[in-house]
Amino acid sequence: MENPAVEPVDEAHLIRTAQTGDRSAFEELVRRHQHGVFTLALRLVNDREVAADVTQDAFIRAWRGLSRFRGDAAFKTWIHRITVNAAWSMKKRTGRHRALPLEGAPPIADTTLSGDLERAGENLELRHRLRAALDQLPRPQRTVVVLKDIYGWSHGEIAETLGITVTAAKVRLHRAHHRLREHLEGES
Amino acid sequence: MKGMNARQCRRVRWRLSEVVLGDERLSVADERHAAACLSCQAEIAHYRTIDRAFTALQQEVAPAPPGLVSKVMAGLDRSPIRWFRRPVAVSVSAMSAVAVATTVAVAIRRRHAAA
Numbered sequence: 001m002e003n004p005a006v007e008p009v010d011e012a013h014l015i016r017t018a019q020t021g022d023r024s025a026f027e028e029l030v031r032r033h034q035h036g037v038f039t040l041a042l043r044l045v046n047d048r049e050v051a052a053d054v055t056q057d058a059f060i061r062a063w064r065g066l067s068r069f070r071g072d073a074a075f076k077t078w079i080h081r082i083t084v085n086a087a088w089s090m091k092k093r094t095g096r097h098r099a100l101p102l103e104g105a106p107p108i109a110d111t112t113l114s115g116d117l118e119r120a121g122e123n124l125e126l127r128h129r130l131r132a133a134l135d136q137l138p139r140p141q142r143t144v145v146v147l148k149d150i151y152g153w154s155h156g157e158i159a160e161t162l163g164i165t166v167t168a169a170k171v172r173l174h175r176a177h178h179r180l181r182e183h184l185e186g187e188s
Numbered sequence: 189m190k191g192m193n194a195r196q197c198r199r200v201r202w203r204l205s206e207v208v209l210g211d212e213r214l215s216v217a218d219e220r221h222a223a224a225c226l227s228c229q230a231e232i233a234h235y236r237t238i239d240r241a242f243t244a245l246q247q248e249v250a251p252a253p254p255g256l257v258s259k260v261m262a263g264l265d266r267s268p269i270r271w272f273r274r275p276v277a278v279s280v281s282a283m284s285a286v287a288v289a290t291t292v293a294v295a296i297r298r299r300h301a302a303a
Contacts, residue, residue, distance in 0.1 A: 023261065030260050038252035052253050059260040123244040130241035149209060149242040170206075177205035181234050 015075055019066050026066070030059050033076060037083050043146045044087040046135065054090060058083040084147065084161050133183040141176035148173055196221055201231050208235035209242075 009028065017025035037058055041051035061082050062069075069078055134142055143162065147153040148169075153161075159169040200222050206212040214222060222228040 023264070026264075027257060027261055030257050034252040034256050034260075035249050038256070039248070039250040042250045048250075048253070051250075052256060052259075055252065055256060056260050056263055060263050060266070063264050123240075126237065126241040127244045127248070130238065130245060150245050173210070174206060177209055177235070177238070180238060181205065181231075184238065185234060 011075060012071065015066075015069065015071070018063075019069070026063055029075065033079055034059075036076065037079055040080055040083050040146075040151070041087055043150065044084065044143055045090070046142075050090070054083065054087045057086040057090070061086060080151070081157075081161050084143070088143070088162060129184055130180070133180045136183050137176055137179055141172050141179065144169055144172045145176045145180070193221075197225055197227060200225070200228055204228065204231045205235055208232055209239055 011029070011032070014025045014028055018029060034055065038051055038055045041054040041058070042048060045051050045054055058079060062079055065082070069075070134145065137145065144158055147158050147161075148155070155166045155169045155173075158164075159166045162169070164172075196218065200214065200218045203212060203214065203218075204222070207214055222232065
C-alpha cells in the first residue's frame with residue numbers, strides 16, 4: 001500500500017508540486033498514506049469512526065502546514081506526527097473515549113502472508129492477546145506504547161510530540177510494560 | 189545475604205521490561221544475577237513474548253474506510269475539525285442554567301427573609 005518501489009511518481013516531486021497549491025498532487029499523497037495514517041489513528045483512539053475523523057483532520061492540518069515541510073524527515077514521519085497531535089488534541093478536548101476493542105471492529109489485515117501456518121497461528125494468538133492487553137491501558141500509557149513499541153519512536157520524539165518530558169515518557173512506558181505483562185500473565 | 193539477594197532480584201526484575209523491550213543495560217552484577225535466577229529468567233521470557241507480539245503488530249495495516257480520500261479533499265477548504273465545539277457549547281449552556289437557577293433561588297430567599 002505504501003511501497004515506493006511501485007509508485008510511478010517520486011514522492012519528493014509530489015510534495016514539491018503540492019506545496020505550490022496543486023491539489024491533485026496532494027490527493028495522491030493522501031491516497032498513498034491514508035492506510036498508514038488511519039492505522040496509526042485507530043491504534044491511538046481505538047474507534048474506527050473517530051480514527052477516520054482523526055485521519056481527515058490530520059490531512060487537513062498537513063495541507064495547511066505543507067509549506068513548512070522542509071523534507072528533513074520523511075513525509076510519512078511528518079504526517080504521523082501530525083496524526084498523533086490530532087488524536088491527542090481530540091482526546092484531550094472532548095474526553096471522548098468510546099472503548100471499542102479492536103477485535104470488535106473489522107480486522108486489521110496482516111501484510112505478511114506467511115507460508116508457515118503454525119507460526120502464523122501463534123502470531124495471530126499473540127497479537128490478539130496483546131491487543132486486548134493494550135485496550136486495558138489508560139490512554140496516555142497506550143499512546144507511548146503504540147509510538148515506542150509499534151512505531152519505533154524514540155523517547156525524545158514521543159516527549160516532544162506529546163509535550164511531556166523524556167522522563168515522563170519513560171515512566172509511562174515502564175508502567176505500561178508492567179501493566180501489559182500483568183494483564184498477559186493474568187490471562188494465561 | 190539472602191535479604192540482599194531478594195532486594196537485588198526485585199530491583200533487577202523491575203528493570204527487565206526496559207532491558208528486553210527497550211535499550212537499557214544491566215550492570216555486570218545484575219546481569220550475572222539475572223542469568224542465574226529462575227524468577228528473572230521467567231520475567232525475561234514474558235517480556236520476550238511481548239516483544240514478539242509487538243513485532244507481529246508492526247505488520248498489520250487497517251484499511252482506511254472507502255471514500256476517505258474524497259472526504260479529505262472536500263474538507264481542505266474547511267477549518268480543521270473543532271473537537272471542542274460541542275463540549276464548550278454544552279458547558280456554556282449548563283453554566284447559564286446554573287447562573288439563572290442561583291439568581292432565582294437567591295431572589296426567593298430574600299423575599300422570604302423580607303416577609
